[in-house]
Amino acid sequence: MTERERLQPIRWLCAGLVASWTWKWRFFTGAPAVYAHTPLHDPFFPEPLQNLSVLVTAFCVPILIAFVMFVRPSALFARTSMAAFCTGSLVLNLHQGSYNDATFVTSLWASLWGLWYLHASTRDATELGVRAAFLAQIIVALLFFGGALGKLTPGYFDGSVLYRIYFEKRQHWSFAWLRGHLTAAELRYAATLYSRTVVGIEIFLATLPLWPSRLALQLALVALGMLVVLNNFQLLSVIGSLMTLCVVGLWLLRRAMGDSNPRPTAPEAVALSS
Amino acid sequence: MAQPERTRPSWTPPAVEFLGAIRRRRDRPAAVLCALILAYALSSVVCALDPNTARFFMGRFHLRTQSFAAWALFQPGPWMYNFDNRYWASRRPLSRAELDDPPPDVLMRQVNHQSARAFTFADNRPRLLRDAGLHYFYLESRYRSATVLTAYVVDVEGGSATAPRSATVRRLGASDD
Numbered sequence: 001m002t003e004r005e006r007l008q009p010i011r012w013l014c015a016g017l018v019a020s021w022t023w024k025w026r027f028f029t030g031a032p033a034v035y036a037h038t039p040l041h042d043p044f045f046p047e048p049l050q051n052l053s054v055l056v057t058a059f060c061v062p063i064l065i066a067f068v069m070f071v072r073p074s075a076l077f078a079r080t081s082m083a084a085f086c087t088g089s090l091v092l093n094l095h096q097g098s099y100n101d102a103t104f105v106t107s108l109w110a111s112l113w114g115l116w117y118l119h120a121s122t123r124d125a126t127e128l129g130v131r132a133a134f135l136a137q138i139i140v141a142l143l144f145f146g147g148a149l150g151k152l153t154p155g156y157f158d159g160s161v162l163y164r165i166y167f168e169k170r171q172h173w174s175f176a177w178l179r180g181h182l183t184a185a186e187l188r189y190a191a192t193l194y195s196r197t198v199v200g201i202e203i204f205l206a207t208l209p210l211w212p213s214r215l216a217l218q219l220a221l222v223a224l225g226m227l228v229v230l231n232n233f234q235l236l237s238v239i240g241s242l243m244t245l246c247v248v249g250l251w252l253l254r255r256a257m258g259d260s261n262p263r264p265t266a267p268e269a270v271a272l273s274s
Numbered sequence: 275m276a277q278p279e280r281t282r283p284s285w286t287p288p289a290v291e292f293l294g295a296i297r298r299r300r301d302r303p304a305a306v307l308c309a310l311i312l313a314y315a316l317s318s319v320v321c322a323l324d325p326n327t328a329r330f331f332m333g334r335f336h337l338r339t340q341s342f343a344a345w346a347l348f349q350p351g352p353w354m355y356n357f358d359n360r361y362w363a364s365r366r367p368l369s370r371a372e373l374d375d376p377p378p379d380v381l382m383r384q385v386n387h388q389s390a391r392a393f394t395f396a397d398n399r400p401r402l403l404r405d406a407g408l409h410y411f412y413l414e415s416r417y418r419s420a421t422v423l424t425a426y427v428v429d430v431e432g433g434s435a436t437a438p439r440s441a442t443v444r445r446l447g448a449s450d451d
Binding site: 093105113216 | 285287288296298299307311314321346349350351352355385387388390393394395399400403416428441443
């Protein structure tokens with residue numbers, strides 16, 4: 001594997017992470033002004049994690065380093081970029097102004113995967129595809145496993161939680177369409193069905209490690225895409241890192257299969273065709 | 275003439291293949307990453323089975339964990355869309371009866387997670403902390419038989435819609451079932 005090929009998954013991961021972080025750019029460009037106008041003093045958070053400059057630095061530095069990585073891809077910039085995303089995600093996960101955005105949970109796990117990949121591909125690239133794909137599978141599975149268990153409560157079984165969050169007022173096309181075509185009672189019933197289906201999909205995604213890697217990552221991509229299209233386009237900021245991880249895992253698996261079944265050389269191809 | 279023995283392609287579960295690969299390649303970072311994932315998955319299982327652990331995790335959403343370190347430890351975990359979470363925002367203290375049947379001057383919202391976002395997050399601060407004075411927030415999370423309720427008051431001082439102001443958060447109390 002050439003250096004360029006080795007770094008290709010990290011370039012894609014960087015692109016996915018930058019896209020995820022900037023997907024809600026309107027919010028992130030407006031939030032600093034709000035935080036500066038009305039700073040909130042809360043003894044729960046340590047002082048640096050209430051500081052606006054820390055928030056802005058943790059958000060901007062990884063994005064800037066990722067752009068350098070796109071322009072001049074090298075092992076050094078790849079490592080720096082993944083370490084920056086990892087540190088930035090961790091800080092943003094704990095900061096008063098961003099702790100509630102799950103974008104930084106998924107990007108933390110994706111960047112940890114990136115750091116692992118850079119380490120593993122330098123030391124021993126054998127069976128890299130198997131390891132990379134399975135790690136991607138269990139990261140996606142973990143996030144949905146917790147999501148599924150956290151929903152095993154009456155509010156999700158009867159659909160009342162998702163009814164109030166999405167069905168009542170959310171302007172997303174799917175909910176607006178349902179509101180326009182169903183009676184109040186039918187809408188409430190649709191919320192119950194929808195809520196149970198979401199829990200079912202999450203339980204399915206939690207079983208990903210039990211499935212063959214290629215199929216698991218393909219199914220995960222479809223399920224994650226459906227969640228975004230049907231629920232909320234803003235979710236792409238949370239799901240984007242995971243979708244990129246699935247794509248990169250699939251690419252590495254395909255490469256691994258290519259390496260274990262090398263194409264026949266020209267004389268072999270002639271012999272096979274005759 | 276003896277038929278050649280037909281062998282069926284064998285399929286190894288990816289977990290077994292993965293564990294074999296990390297053992298053969300001595301891939302310790304992968305083992306550490308796996309252990310982390312397992313630990314967080316296990317914490318979700320314990321939360322589902324034990325009401326006290328569920329109260330701890332719901333208390334995280336209310337920013338009332340005993341120590342910041344304990345809260346931070348579980349922040350990378352899978353907490354998205356967990357529990358049945360609500361908050362009430364009001365300019366005066368509320369009774370339990372008013373929480374159950376909110377009067378028109380009380381705002382009640384269902385939230386997907388991290389209920390304390392009601393006053394910490396940028397999308398709510400301009401709306402809910404617009405006027406100077408005391409603002410009361412009641413956060414409630416339910417999970418199966420466990421319920422956690424926390425009351426906060428946010429004191430907004432000085433400033434105006436354009437001039438900077440400052441807000442201080444104080445926890446009024448908590449009750450768990």
